[in-house]
Amino acid sequence: MLRIGSVVMGVSDVRRAAAFWTEALGYVPREEPEEDWVVLVPADGVGFQLSLGLSETPVQEYPRVHxxxxxxxxxxxxxxxxxxxxxxxxxxxxxxxxxxxxxxxxxxxxxxxxxxxxxxxx
The missing domain is CATH 3.30.720 (Signal recognition particle alu RNA binding heterodimer, srp9/1)
Structure with a gap:
């Protein structure tokens, strides 16, 4: 049986995105953020992970996933x-x-x- 482990979003600035989403969701980094990747987890341990990865692709005006x-x-x-x-x-x-x-x-x-x-x- 599969389950969703993490939702991944592409970002142009990992640290800036991590700062926003940690405040927005009350999440914390699972480990020290890298320049191109960070996994955020719920501070209380309950819920989905949010992974932020460095991306050079443009943001979609009408994203298929959000x-x-x-x-x-x-x-x-x-x-x-x-x-x-x-x-x-x-x-x-x-x-x-x-x-x-x-x-x-x-x-x-x-x-x-x-x-x-x-x-x-x-």
């Missing part, structure tokens, strides 16, 4: 979006939003897109 970060409700979602923006994320002017979205699209410090989801949205 992270969904779950918030408890709409207020939590709004607070988390503001917290992530204060850490260096930016809002994405997403032209594919549905009529009443349960998600907000952001980009991390490297331009990688991710969503913050209101899990109580009907």
């Amino acid at each position: 992270l969904d970060l779950y918030a408890g409700d709409a207020a939590d979602q709004a607070a988390e979006v503001e917290r992530l923006v204060s850490l260096g994320a930016r809002r994405v002017d997403w032209d594919l939003y549905p009529e009443d979205p349960d998600f907000v699209v952001l980009a991390d410090t490297e331009g990688n897109r991710f969503c913050v989801i209101d899990t109580t949205h009907a």
Whole structure:
């Protein structure tokens, strides 16, 4: 039986990306980061790993794979979006939003897109 061990994202600056995602998720490096690679793990040991690898490929405007970060409700979602923006994320002017979205699209410090989801949205 297989299981997901790590989600891997390409970045142009491993240390900058690691600083953002450790603050965003409360993760810690599994070992000392290298210039071209770091594996971040949940501080409490529960959850997926996030691996960040040096990449020279451009960020995709419409990525086929991305992270969904779950918030408890709409207020939590709004607070988390503001917290992530204060850490260096930016809002994405997403032209594919549905009529009443349960998600907000952001980009991390490297331009990688991710969503913050209101899990109580009907």
